[in-house]
Amino acid sequence: MSQISINERNTPEQEIGIMKRKISENGTEVVSNGTTKKHKNDVEYFLSYADVELHRTMIEDQKRTNTYRDAIMKGAEKWIKGKVVADVGCGTGILSMFCAQAGASKVYAIEASDIGLHAKKLVEANNFNDVITVLIGKAEDLELPEKVDVIVSEWMGYMLLYETMLPSVLHVRDRYLKSGGKMFPERAVLHMALGETQWITKYEESAFDFWVSLQHLYALDMSILADHAVTKYKDTVHVHMVAQEDIMSFPTVVCDLDLYSVKAEDLAEITHEFSLSSMGNRCLNSLVLWFDVMFPEGVKLSTSPDEEDTHWQNTVLTLPDCRVKQDSLVKGTIKISQDDSYYRHLKLELEYSVDNQEMIRRHFKMDDNCVESDS
Numbered sequence: 001m002s003q004i005s006i007n008e009r010n011t012p013e014q015e016i017g018i019m020k021r022k023i024s025e026n027g028t029e030v031v032s033n034g035t036t037k038k039h040k041n042d043v044e045y046f047l048s049y050a051d052v053e054l055h056r057t058m059i060e061d062q063k064r065t066n067t068y069r070d071a072i073m074k075g076a077e078k079w080i081k082g083k084v085v086a087d088v089g090c091g092t093g094i095l096s097m098f099c100a101q102a103g104a105s106k107v108y109a110i111e112a113s114d115i116g117l118h119a120k121k122l123v124e125a126n127n128f129n130d131v132i133t134v135l136i137g138k139a140e141d142l143e144l145p146e147k148v149d150v151i152v153s154e155w156m157g158y159m160l161l162y163e164t165m166l167p168s169v170l171h172v173r174d175r176y177l178k179s180g181g182k183m184f185p186e187r188a189v190l191h192m193a194l195g196e197t198q199w200i201t202k203y204e205e206s207a208f209d210f211w212v213s214l215q216h217l218y219a220l221d222m223s224i225l226a227d228h229a230v231t232k233y234k235d236t237v238h239v240h241m242v243a244q245e246d247i248m249s250f251p252t253v254v255c256d257l258d259l260y261s262v263k264a265e266d267l268a269e270i271t272h273e274f275s276l277s278s279m280g281n282r283c284l285n286s287l288v289l290w291f292d293v294m295f296p297e298g299v300k301l302s303t304s305p306d307e308e309d310t311h312w313q314n315t316v317l318t319l320p321d322c323r324v325k326q327d328s329l330v331k332g333t334i335k336i337s338q339d340d341s342y343y344r345h346l347k348l349e350l351e352y353s354v355d356n357q358e359m360i361r362r363h364f365k366m367d368d369n370c371v372e373s374d375s
């Protein structure tokens with residue numbers, strides 16, 4: 001999970017300076033390639049994760065945190081007890097400490113942001129110093145002293161792929177996971193369905209009411225801004241919960257990732273052809289995406305609209321309103337790739353037709369503007 005925003009008072013260059021200073025004061029090491037774009041992106045990203053509030057948001061999501069805990073505890077006897085674990089992106093070290101509670105003989109807790117300094121103190125405060133070693137730096141740059149039996153990581157961003165953290169986990173997997181070793185989670189599935197999302201309709205109604213009501217208040221006709229406000233809301237990505245009854249088709253699987261074999265290259269661009277059949281006479285106004293991840297021993301974490309909310313919520317792509325009938329066919333292709341200007345953001349290219357009518361093409365950008373509070 002991430003809110004990729006930097007301190008508004010500083011430019012990215014100033015932030016880089018601050019981060020470098022912080023790093024040298026702390027005596028830890030970060031590999032720097034000067035101020036390349038990727039490096040700047042990473043500096044911004046890891047600065048956001050230095051904020052304890054972000055870790056609170058994740059840990060407060062009890063469904064998330066308890067599912068990881070259940071998976072570790074259920075798999076304790078078979079996979080964790082007496083085993084060597086790497087926790088990629090340990091944050092506060094909470095998952096590493098669960099592994100220590102489950103009897104791991106050694107845990108390498110890897111963290112690139114300054115929250116890792118707090119993880120070190122937390123490990124000490126909980127008397128896990130003999131089991132957990134916190135390593136501060138990017139997972140790609142660190143040397144582990146041995147191979148590991150298990151990799152634990154909470155790497156999922158909004159819509160599964162936002163943040164592009166999975167390649168870092170795969171890097172550790174390819175370098176350090178013993179043959180036959182276990183991944184927690186071991187599979188990730190991204191789903192998508194047609195939506196008649198009510199909060200979009202409500203937003204549109206309230207925009208119209210507001211701009212039209214100014215006639216009475218100020219004797220001015222500002223109603224044309226209503227159209228503008230509604231149009232502005234279209235073709236955008238929103239992180240927001242969707243009510244179960246707003247889903248108007250069975251879902252399609254956009255990607256199903258086997259985390260033992262998937263490669264970073266497979267993630268750079270994901271293309272999925274879909275054919276979704278609508279249920280009922282309704283107004284299609286969105287595509288709704290969510291993900292599930294699966295752990296060993298049958299433990300599953302689902303962020304579906306059918307399930308209890310998580311901090312990942314659902315991801316909603318707003319579309320032009322279109323009336324559809326029972327069994328109308330919405331056919332098309334969705335392509336998800338990394339944004340050229342910030343590889344942790346995403347670009348979504350969509351083309352679709354309804355009942356074989358003309359093809360509609362839409363482009364979306366998934367960046368920090370898409371993250372909003374639920375209402």
Ligand SMILES: C[S@@+](CC[C@H](N)C(=O)[O-])C[C@H]1O[C@@H](n2cnc3c(N)ncnc32)[C@H](O)[C@@H]1O
Nearest residue numbers: 001049089090091110111112113138139154168
């Ligand atoms: C979603 S948070 C999870 C934190 C913690 N594991 C938890 O479950 O509460 C991901 C963490 O991974 C760290 N991270 C992301 N990419 C990393 C990388 N390449 N190397 C080291 N840490 C990384 C981030 O700084 C962040 O603290």
